[in-house]
Amino acid sequence: MAIFNLTINGEKHQVDVAPETPMLWVLRDHVKLVGTKFGCGIGQCGACTIHLDGVAARSCSMPISGVADQKITTIEGLSKKADHPLQEAWIEHDVPQCGYCQAGQIMNAASLLESNPNPTDAEIDAAMNGNICRCGTYVRIKAAIKTAAAKMS
Amino acid sequence: MTLIRTTYNRRSFLKASTAAGGGMVLGFSWLASCTPTEAEIKSMPEAWFDINAFLKIGDNGIVTIMSPNPEIGQNVKTSMPMIIAEELDVSWDDVIVEQAPLDTQKYKRQLAGGSQSIRQGWQSLRMAGATARRMLLEAAAKQWEVSVDELTTSEGVIKHEASGQSIGYGEVASAAAGLEVPEEVPLKDPKDFKIIGTDRKNVDGPKIVTGEPLFGIDVQEEGMLIAMIEHPPAFGMKMKSLDASAAKGMPGIKDVITVNTAVEDRQWSDTNAFTELVAVVGNTTWEVMQAKKALKIEWETDTAAESTDGHDKELDRLLGQATKKAARKDGNPDAAFKNAAQVIERTYAAPFLAHNTMEPMNFFANVKEDSAELLGPIQTPEFLSKSVSSILGIDEEKIAIGMTRMGGGFGRRLYGHFGVEAAVISQKVKAPVKLVYTREDDMTQGTYRPDYKVTYRAALDADNNLIGFHIRGAGTNGSPVFANRYPAGAVENYLVENHNKESNISTGAWRAPRSNFIAFAEQSFLDEVAEAAGKDPIEFRLELFDKAADKPVGERNDYDAARYAGVLKLVKEKSGWGKETSGVFRGVSAYFCHNSYVAQVVDVVMENNAPKVQKVWCAVDCGIVVNPMAALNQIEGGIVDGIGHAMYSALSFKDGQPEQNNFHTYRLIRHPEAPLSIETHFVDNGIDPTGLGEPSLPPIAAALANAISKATGERLYQQPFITDKAMLG
Numbered sequence: 027m028a029i030f031n032l033t034i035n036g037e038k039h040q041v042d043v044a045p046e047t048p049m050l051w052v053l054r055d056h057v058k059l060v061g062t063k064f065g066c067g068i069g070q071c072g073a074c075t076i077h078l079d080g081v082a083a084r085s086c087s088m089p090i091s092g093v094a095d096q097k098i099t100t101i102e103g104l105s106k107k108a109d110h111p112l113q114e115a116w117i118e119h120d121v122p123q124c125g126y127c128q129a130g131q132i133m134n135a136a137s138l139l140e141s142n143p144n145p146t147d148a149e150i151d152a153a154m155n156g157n158i159c160r161c162g163t164y165v166r167i168k169a170a171i172k173t174a175a176a177k178m179s
Numbered sequence: 180m181t182l183i184r185t186t187y188n189r190r191s192f193l194k195a196s197t198a199a200g201g202g203m204v205l206g207f208s209w210l211a212s213c214t215p216t217e218a219e220i221k222s223m224p225e226a227w228f229d230i231n232a233f234l235k236i237g238d239n240g241i242v243t244i245m246s247p248n249p250e251i252g253q254n255v256k257t258s259m260p261m262i263i264a265e266e267l268d269v270s271w272d273d274v275i276v277e278q279a280p281l282d283t284q285k286y287k288r289q290l291a292g293g294s295q296s297i298r299q300g301w302q303s304l305r306m307a308g309a310t311a312r313r314m315l316l317e318a319a320a321k322q323w324e325v326s327v328d329e330l331t332t333s334e335g336v337i338k339h340e341a342s343g344q345s346i347g348y349g350e351v352a353s354a355a356a357g358l359e360v361p362e363e364v365p366l367k368d369p370k371d372f373k374i375i376g377t378d379r380k381n382v383d384g385p386k387i388v389t390g391e392p393l394f395g396i397d398v399q400e401e402g403m404l405i406a407m408i409e410h411p412p413a414f415g416m417k418m419k420s421l422d423a424s425a426a427k428g429m430p431g432i433k434d435v436i437t438v439n440t441a442v443e444d445r446q447w448s449d450t451n452a453f454t455e456l457v458a459v460v461g462n463t464t465w466e467v468m469q470a471k472k473a474l475k476i477e478w479e480t481d482t483a484a485e486s487t488d489g490h491d492k493e494l495d496r497l498l499g500q501a502t503k504k505a506a507r508k509d510g511n512p513d514a515a516f517k518n519a520a521q522v523i524e525r526t527y528a529a530p531f532l533a534h535n536t537m538e539p540m541n542f543f544a545n546v547k548e549d550s551a552e553l554l555g556p557i558q559t560p561e562f563l564s565k566s567v568s569s570i571l572g573i574d575e576e577k578i579a580i581g582m583t584r585m586g587g588g589f590g591r592r593l594y595g596h597f598g599v600e601a602a603v604i605s606q607k608v609k610a611p612v613k614l615v616y617t618r619e620d621d622m623t624q625g626t627y628r629p630d631y632k633v634t635y636r637a638a639l640d641a642d643n644n645l646i647g648f649h650i651r652g653a654g655t656n657g658s659p660v661f662a663n664r665y666p667a668g669a670v671e672n673y674l675v676e677n678h679n680k681e682s683n684i685s686t687g688a689w690r691a692p693r694s695n696f697i698a699f700a701e702q703s704f705l706d707e708v709a710e711a712a713g714k715d716p717i718e719f720r721l722e723l724f725d726k727a728a729d730k731p732v733g734e735r736n737d738y739d740a741a742r743y744a745g746v747l748k749l750v751k752e753k754s755g756w757g758k759e760t761s762g763v764f765r766g767v768s769a770y771f772c773h774n775s776y777v778a779q780v781v782d783v784v785m786e787n788n789a790p791k792v793q794k795v796w797c798a799v800d801c802g803i804v805v806n807p808m809a810a811l812n813q814i815e816g817g818i819v820d821g822i823g824h825a826m827y828s829a830l831s832f833k834d835g836q837p838e839q840n841n842f843h844t845y846r847l848i849r850h851p852e853a854p855l856s857i858e859t860h861f862v863d864n865g866i867d868p869t870g871l872g873e874p875s876l877p878p879i880a881a882a883l884a885n886a887i888s889k890a891t892g893e894r895l896y897q898q899p900f901i902t903d904k905a906m907l908g
């Protein structure tokens with residue numbers, strides 16, 4: 027076990043865990059932020075997507091020891107009042123079905139729009155390829171990303 | 180306006196606050212721990228008045244509506260309360276929705292399955308709203324000393340035209356709550372619906388996009404431990420010995436135990452291959468996962484170790500022989516085939532599939548000496564309650580079951596063994612536990628969609644009339660063929676035979692059971708028969724519907740030929756069927772299941788030798804559409820799901836062991852493979868609503884296969900269509 031100091035959604039947290047513990051479980055079990063979801067545990071589904079210094083990362087495959095002082099953002103901290111353009115677009119398009127994958131989808135899309143504010147269909151497909159939606163909401167996700175992109179530009 | 184008799188038992192009207200006299204009341208702080216949405220904070224009333232089991236009204240007119248059925252992403256948590264709100268005649272903005280706990284005395288059918296929630300809840304939900312409205316009217320009439328007939332309502336306000344008086348529901352709620360339940364209540368004429376038929380957003384949407392705890396896996400309770408199970412690595416194996424010494428000594432681990440989860444008083448939902456399990460219990464998920472890896476378990480063979488190769492051979496063998504008894508026989512099929520000018524015969528096959536809900540199986544249980552609380556994602560809470568009662572030896576009255584939002588169901592959560600496992604583990608370790616499956620646990624201990632094969636034969640006469648039809652199906656734990664579905668009833672000489680292959684691999688309902696395969700076979704085959712007969716595939720199908728409508732063969736045909744033909748005609752018109760675009764290849768398909776009719780046209784283009792779906796047109800007849808925006812979501816989801824599994828997904832077995840255990844080897848459809856657009860049209864016929872969660876999935880595979888065959892010149896007979904083993908990174 028070891029002590030780690032983390033900055034999550036702008037707040038400081040201290041946890042005492044084994045260094046190889048993935049950030050996913052640090053967030054869910056220790057910090058009690060459960061918006062970040064467990065889907066596969068092997069970096070294949072994107073349900074666990076968070077941001078490290080603003081860039082999307084798969085928290086299930088990211089040991090806490092590798093995070094160092096990078097700033098962590100989770101779905102709970104993406105915006106203060108649920109008003110990130112992607113969150114609003116998700117509501118506008120009524121995207122979720124079961125909803126389980128959607129935090130990961132939104133976090134991944136937010137990182138995409140950070141680096142590419144006006145992505146084409148093909149760029150959205152490529153960037154979102156790692157985020158599975160078992161309910162099949164892909165068509166709406168793409169539409170919502172475009173709505174958010176338009177709003178942000 | 181129609182009058183219906185109210186059919187409540189007295190218990191439905193007991194106040195929620197006094198319900199403890201009957202069943203247990205859930206004491207979970209977790210359920211209430213989610214931060215309220217803005218709408219909820221908006222104007223919390225000083226007092227609530229329980230009008231009936233489905234709704235309570237605040238003194239300020241805010242209404243809380245209980246959503247009775249489990250929510251798996253089919254959006255009933257929004258659409259069922261909409262039906263109540265409609266008859267109650269309140270503004271949707273004044274409604275707060277809560278998930279009801281399990282209490283079938285109050286809520287009757289609390290099950291998510293068979294696309295039946297809306298269809299079967301339709302009358303009782305309308306009645307709940309209409310009864311409450313009537314009681315509010317009676318309370319106002321009493322207060323004003325006028326007749327109820329002189330009163331009208333609109334958006335939660337009661338008006339008396341003659342005197343110009345008006346009063347809000349909240350102001351008469353207290354008086355209404357004390358009234359006798361009326362024996363008869365009027366229901367609205369569907370043409371007066373103000374909420375039903377309008378787009379209403381998912382009531383959990385704001386919580387989903389902000390990551391609020393909603394799902395079973397998110398449950399956190401005071402003193403809760405995490406549990407995981409280890410099950411045999413292969414079907415047909417059982418545990419021989421366990422050495423847990425290393426695991427027990429690992430950090431955060433409380434105990435390693437063996438449990439037997441075989442339920443004595445078995446419900447149909449107790450389908451499960453593995454009942455002798457090892458359970459690891461500890462403080463956190465990651466620690467328990469590590470200890471699970473450190474278990475030293477010897478397994479031994481118990482029953483046959485089955486493989487996909489062996490299954491294929493056995494299903495082929497079955498297809499090669501007649502059954503003792505026909506599932507359906509009309510006319511003289513033998514003679515028809517003997518006299519045919521042309522016989523077409525094709526065999527179709529599909530593999531096992533895992534459900535792969537995004538949220539892996541999990542459940543929370545807190546079992547005490549003589550009571551138990553369970554909370555989690557379950558499609559069949561009523562059956563879970565019975566199974567848990569049986570295995571714990573605790574009276575059902577002392578078992579409380581709460582339903583969380585589910586990260587997908589698709590049939591997997593009909594089989595509640597994970598709830599039973601959580602209960603047994605909690606009882607043994609004497610602590611509240613949350614059982615969590617890894618993806619590998621989830622995928623290798625399934626209630627899989629069975630592997631299927633089916634042979635279709637068609638006899639055409641010299642004029643290309645379809646004079647004989649023969650279907651012989653075989654599948655693991657049951658044949659996929661429905662004996663009395665289309666084209667039964669449209670062909671004079673008709674034979675259906677069903678073979679069953681028994682297996683120790685556990686199988687169960689997977690979104691649109693049997694239909695999810697047979698629609699592909701049937702609608703691909705009819706396309707080929709149309710081609711052999713030199714007819715347009717839509718015209719060919721419509722001719723058969725005409726026959727089934729005018730002069731049906733046999734009496735047990737379980738579809739309405741006119742409604743079936745209706746969706747096909749609608750999709751034909753909307754897609755502009757018949758127009759050719761260079762480089763774009765079209766396929767069509769139509770299917771009936773879960774009381775609803777769906778027809779689809781698919782446009783495919785070829786990119787780098789791989790098919791890419793450009794557009795799907797979809798026509799749906801599911802009667803009244805309660806919430807069009809959500810209905811479209813279901814239709815789109817079913818289409819994407821159907822395309823994905825037909826194209827990419829398979830679970831295979833070697834010596835009883837699933838060869839895929841996570842998404843690196845089990846391929847699901849991903850963003851780039853989804854259709855660019857889906858255009859859906861609903862038939863507007865005012866008929867009471869029917870199923871919507873499943874019916875759009877079955878036909879799409881055939882529409883796609885028919886389109887691909889146009890592009891490549893080759894028909895597809897085997898799912899998945901793309902067998903390239905290359906995996907996504």
Ligand code: FES
Binds near residue numbers: 067070084
């Ligand atoms: S849980 Fe991390 S990618 Fe699937």
Ligand code: FES
Binds near residue numbers: 124162
């Ligand atoms: S909404 Fe269910 S997995 Fe995406």
